[in-house]
Amino acid sequence: MGSYMNKTMYKGLLATAIIVALTGCNSSDDDATVNIDTFNLRIAHINDTHSSFDPTSLDFTAQVNSEDMSINTDVGGYPRVATALNNARTMAADENKPFLALHGGDAFQGSLYFNVLKGAGNATLLREMNLDAMTIGNHEFDLGDGPLIEFVNKVNFPLLAANLDTSADSQMSGVTNIKPYIIKEYGDVKVGIFGLVLEDMKSISSPGEDLVFNGEVVTAQATVDALNEMGVDKVVMVSHIGLDRDIRIAESVNGVDVIVGGHSHTLLGDFTNIGRGxxxxxxxxxxxxxxxxxxxxxxxxxxxxxxxxxxxxxxxxEDGDVTVCQGNNTLLIGDNFTHEYVEDTSESLTEADQSAVEAFVAEQDNIAITEEDALLRSIIDIDYKPLIEQFEGKVIGQVFDANDPVDTGMLDHVRQPGVKRNGASLPVTGSEAGAHVAASMVWKLNQHGYGVDMAITNTGGVRNDIKNDENGDLTAGYIIGSLLYFSNELAIVELKGSDVTQLLEDTINYSLTTSSGSFPTFANVEFTFNGKAVAGEQIEDLHICPNGVAAGSCTDIDPDMTYKISTNAYIAGGKDGYDIFDTKKLSPVIKSGFIDNESMIEYVEALTLAGQKLEEIPTGLTFIAPTSFEANLDNPVFKPEDNQ
Structure with missing residues (x-):
């Protein structure tokens, strides 16, 4: 299986060799007298790895027998990344080609491994990847300076941040492994690598008060100029400022030859060959x-x-300037292919289809079957997984629903109002469980300064009721394994108020006609859906409630105002009827690096710490079913008392 990864890299190397050869063939006799200083460099890079020690899930399309086949498999994880980086370094060494392995920041957050281990697990695993340097992401500061300092002192590569001034900070001023830049020497050629972090770091993370974050453009130009004065005319910037700001640096600064970026979670490249655009x-x-x-x-x-x-x-x-830059991203997958999930089920491939998909993948440059590094896998399985299992048994709080006539230890969940799953029908208000999941999204993001106005997510992403165990407790394991087991990343989308209204109407109708799980559940919003009204006028009395529906102080939505909406990364891309998130967004989607189940756990723990149980809260919905949907409603209604 590892040969697929090597094969993909070989294709890229071959293409480069052909271009260089053709360039040489085009040289005239007159050109042959010109002495051009040529230097070739290979860079392998990662970013926003977010403690993803284990693989995640990937859907892609494979051409099998001239037809598109929808495939699901596992993708990535630190052990596969280690394999890919080590293969790239070995191949560069075999060709005697200068090589760099760089990380564009945000190793922290993103999984329960971080919740349990903080930065220690990342330090141990990233040490094994032979990185040359990493920059500092905003999530590295989420827990303050302490865990970052511990991480920096444990890793075997420098953390680069030219625009971070630590001199006034008593803790970080003495940390020697945070540097503005490093210089790598390849024979008599010097390559400078400097880091650039968010100039507005303090608005979205929790760095020490005495740390200073200087301007990105000014710092980048000053650093390039300083490196040039030292005789370094080949400059790489490893950044965690996002693609749009990377482009701004390129357009505003002279002399940055390569930017290895992060923060915007952008998988650059053309993935239309595997159905991913x-x-x-x-x-x-x-x-x-x-x-x-x-x-x-x-x-x-x-x-x-x-x-x-x-x-x-x-x-x-050539003579210090970049003349050729090419390559690609490669998705690192396993070979445990199934047909793409429909609801909760998937179907294994036939032996013939398995072979056909493997053959298809082997022909692609941007996806490769990749073996896991055995050492990293053993560290994760032996040292870390038992700690996660222990954490999953942790009691985080208790559920109490005073309105429930059957079980006060359960907040019921429905996908569509009036269509029960395990408990109440909730024909007017919709999901009690979903209301808290949405509220946890707003709470988590605003804890970190994102300033979101509301949350809108899909009921299909909420997998169960929220309920106590037989001991009367709510555990972290239940949140992870039963309530929010997809582990979706929290994302932020900006829409005009008029588009928020249309989104709600569109997704409710899509749920009632096409996909039940697309029905929205939300926080900081209240409205009536009148299914008997004409299309375009079904959302009535739409209000924004900055402190939650229960707190009141709600105001009419402004159709021309821009609102920040928390959602999950899956539907932020326009999936499951949420097209408007993709087609009408006012700015690129922000992916936070926070995971929904982890955020929900912390939300419940915060309530518990404040002496509160997880009680029923207003969902914000008044649902009037269309006549065409009335036949689908429960009759009789289950637990009619449990419907605020």
Whole structure:
């Protein structure tokens, strides 16, 4: 299986070799007298790995017998990333080609491994990947300076942040492994690598009060100039500022040759061959941006999120300037293929289809079957998984629903109002459980300064009621294994008020006609859905409630105002009837790095710490079913008293 990964990398190397050879063939006799200083560099890179020690799930399309086949498999995880990086380094060494392995920041957060281990697990596993440098992401500061300092002191590579001034901070000023830049020497050639972090870090994370984050553009130009004065004319920036700001750096700063980015979770490149579209509408992989001097250019790369892919770029410098930059991201998958999930089930492939999909994958440059590194897998399974299992048994609080006539230790869940699953029909208000899941999204993101106005997510992402165990307790394991087991990432979408209204009407109707799980559940919003009204007028009395529906102080939605909406990353991409999230968004989707089940656990723990139980809260919905849907409603209604 590992041969697939090597084969993919070989294709990229072969393409580079052909281009270089063709360039040489085009040289005239007159050109042969010109002495051009040529230097070739290979960079493998990752970013926003977010403690994704284990694989996640990937849906893709394979061409089998001239037809598209929808496939699900596992993708990424730290052991596969380690394999890919080590293979890339070995192949570069075999070719005697200078090589860098870089991390674009945000190793912290993203999974229960981080919740339990903080930065320690990342430090141990990333040490085994032979990284040359990493920059500092905003999530590295989520728990303050302490865990970051411990991480920095344990890893065997430097953390780079040229615009971070630690001099006034008593804790961080003495940390020697945080540097503005490093210089790598390859024979008599020097390559400078500097880091750039968010200039507005304090608005979305929790760094120490005495840390100073300087301007991105000014710092980048000053650092390039300083490196040039030291005789370094090949400069790589490893950043955690997002694709749009990386482009701004390229357009505003002279002399940054390559930007290895992070923060926006952008899987740059063309993935239409596997049914996943283009990674970005504003840049391709290895996009070349002309600098303000009109001559030099900057190559920009970024490798997605949650340790699913490794990027690899081959860069050619001539007389200090980049003339060729090319490569691609490669999704690192397993070979345990099934047909794509429908609801909760999937179907294994036939032996013939399995072979056909493997053959298809082997022909692609941007997806590869990749073996896990055995050492990293053993560390995770032996040292870390038992700690996670112990955490899952942790009591985080208690559920109490005073309105429930049958079980006061349960908050009922329905996908569609009036259609019961395990408990109440809830024909007017919809899901009690979903209301708390949505509230936890707002709570988590606003704890970290994102300033979201509301949450809108899909009831299909909420998998069960919220209920106590036989001991009367709610455990972390129940949240992870029964309530929110998809482990969706929290995302933020900006929409105009008028589009919020249309989104709610569209998704409810899509649920009632096409996909039950697309019905929205929400926080900080209240309205009536009148299914008997004409299309376009079914959302009535839509109000925004900044402190939650129960707190009151709700105001009419402003159709022209921009609202920040928390949702999950899956539907933020326009899936399951949520097209408006994709087609009407006012800015790129922000992926937070926080996971829904982890956020829900912390939300319940915060209530418990405040002496509160998880009680029923207003859902914000008044549902009037369309006549066409009335036949689907429970008759009689189950637990009619349990419906605020």
């Amino acid at each position: 283009m990674g970005s509408s504003i840049a391709s992989y290895a996009e070349m941006i002309t600098n303000p001097n009109g001559t030099s250019k900057t190559c920009i790369v970024q490798a997605g999120e949650v340790a699913q892919a490794v990027g690899q770029a081959d860069i050619t410098f």
